[in-house]
Amino acid sequence: MAIHRIPKSKQKPRSPVLLLVISIAVIAFLWLFCSSSSMAGFSFSSARTLVNVRGLKKDRNYGLEKYLYWGNRIDCPGKHCDSCEGLGHQESSLRCALEEALFLQRTFVMPSRMCINPIHNKKGILHQSKNANSEEEWAASSCSMDSLYDLDLISDTVPVILDNSKIWHQVLSTSMKLGARGVAHVEGINRIDLKENNAYSNLLLINRTASPLSWFMECKDRNNRSSIMLPHSFLPSMATKKLWDVAEKVKRLLGDYDAIHVRRGDKIKTRKDRFGVERSLHPHLDRDTRPEFILRRIAKWVPPGRTLFIASNERKPGFFSPLSTRYKLAYSSNYSLILDPVIENNYQLFMIERLILMGAKTFIRTFKEDDTDLSLTDDPKKNTKDWQIPVYTMDE
Template identity: 25%
Template sequence: MADSSCLLEWHPYAKDRTMGLNHQLASLSCALAEAHHLGRTLVLPPSMCLFGLHTERWSGSDAPGGRCVPMGDLFDLELLSRLVPVVLGPIENRTSPQQLRGAVDVQRGLKSAEVASQHPCARAPVVRRRVDNFWFTMCSKRIADSDSIMGALHAALGSPPSAKRREPGTVGVPSLDPSAGSRTPPPPPLPRPLNVLLRSGLFYSQRIKRAVRAVQRSIGGASGRWDPADSDSLRALSREYYSVHVRRSDKLTACDVRQQQAEQRSRGQLDYVEPPKDVKVVGECKVRDQLTRPEGLRHALSLWFPEQSRVYIGSTERPDFFAPLRSSFRLYFAEDFGRALANVSNNYELYAVETLLFFGSSGTVETLGYAASWVQDACFPAARLRAESRSGRRAARMLPRHANGSGGVRVECVDRFGLVANGVRYGPACVDNPPCGKAMPPSPLRVLELEALLARRELDLTRYKNRLREQEMAATLAQREAAASEGSRWRRIGGGEEQPAPSTR
């Protein structure tokens, strides 16, 4: 357990402070990872500010860039402190002037293990790490250690020993010698993705988690409760709805050179708007636009979701943009749950709610390919079930069990369809995710379309074969007629044949 008088501060938080929520969660997760490795209390920034483009949708947001959210509104700091003790800055309020003057400023490239050995708490009560780049890059570059905190989380989640990093020589190697027998390789170690502690949703505030459960009850018509005596109870909750994240606004403007330059000119950053030089980039914007419009979405979602499925859509677009999809699916948006989301005051809190809704769904679809891997990484509490499913080791029925809540993580229910930890449901979207795992059969309408397509192709093939047969018969007939015409030039004499005399002309 970390000593409350042994502090770690990363500074400055200026570059990350107004980035998107996922970006800031990744950066803060990296700082928390190093604090866990060092056994120190992390001094957190007191608030995070909203990125300008992320203040436009949800009512309650102020002017772009002018809204800052207290950390205590987004996170359950008391629960988080059971894993990594945290206090809110500034650090001047947490230590004496004498201790602050004696604070150790670690070198920028000094790794966590070196900080621990060179600056123990007994000699350096306050350690400060200056990070001029984005904070999450410290873990990406392996300067800050994130492995120890992921190991602790997997242990708290009840993951098997295979979750630990594999020791050399433990991998089973098949032998070519029959007398030597064969060794069955152990299951692969569970993933330890970087910068996902806060993105997992385990430590969101109780207010956010209550809002999520209220929305899930409204969408699925379920009680929102799980029965530990019934391992199918999670399935009954999770199967009720699917989810889609449609990201258009910033991803359409970011790839359009003309739009970017027009915005820069409006801010006085560019005097002349040059015509786009990269036609390919502009073409990519058109493709993104077409694929994320209702007709493009209908075509894609019909491959995975049954007709009239309940589908929650999280997007910067307003609900009326998706109106054409209502004939195929039962759509739900944040705007439909004003009562459940009455205490959600800004777009970052709304995004936190929608992220947990995606995690708890029966299947989720992301707009961009790389974002799908982000969702899978953030779903790491369900990684054990995912690994068991892929390796074929997953039991047909898993009995619910409970953890003691060590390390700030309490597993409340688990079965073969998902688990509930810290009040967050990680459903099939986090385990198999049918759209990407190809486990979901096509909808009935899609089946009929495929059958009709195959029938048409079979008919076309039959017609093609008939045409070939007709052409072959016509060619044979033409050959016979040509032979008969040539034979008429021969004269038959006494049962024999004689070539006619050549013409004298």
């Protein structure tokens, strides 16, 4: 199409409105051009750095963070790495490590897998070959961390990455290039010094694996409650969405219910002293967790006729049946059609049960976690190392 020039003498004055419209159009075009360039830059540079970081949010710049590493196994007591504790024990360690990351304002490098002790797993994920090497055995006797926890949800409080992510490998590579300026292997240094001493606070990576102790032993001295930054309920409430959804289905079927957690098998241990007398670290526990004593204990908290959900590691069939004289009993096994397609191991089952327990109108624990908790026994949960003669009568 031919463009005919109009002599300047014949041009009409341009309208101010027209000039304003043209200006807005030019600004809009420039804005769109800059935006597309910016997004293209993100796609080809930053995205490579942030890949495989589950739960990443736009307001988190992991590429500029400082990191805290405690090791690739939560429960590895020094040289005895073949042993493995239960979920609650490992969570105590994990929660303490997360607290340190929160205190230091660092991203926590979380193990990508969690060890599962065979005695805590009845679903049979332990299919170990006789010719398997140690890493293959570890993979067979563990489960992926993101099958248990919602890492995005955890990162809302404490930013975390997994130790099999690309960004972690990038951090390792960078720290090796920086040498002494990039990483410090610390042992016996408290978190306050790590935060306030510039020799540590400015480093890219702090590595806690110099200690031969297990995570739990590193975190064992937690008597100063004012120093605890994450509550006991933090990790139980961080269950992955799949487990939350299953727990919600069961809770809807239960309706209005109360719940008790009865811990027996792993805590009722006795040994004979030099005179042949049986002694226990929890002298009242066996008594307090038997049905006849449970009925007496919870009568003031749970009215007759209520639905009572029971979570327990007691293996004797029908052990809690005497409670049915006063309550309508419910167990996770009653909902196997909902649970079995989802759960792969007992850790997942226990996490679902915990969510159900937390949703009860009245929840009664075995041991008190806090002073306000309702509990079946007054024995302390912590190991007092005081072996006493078990009590089986009602000694008021």
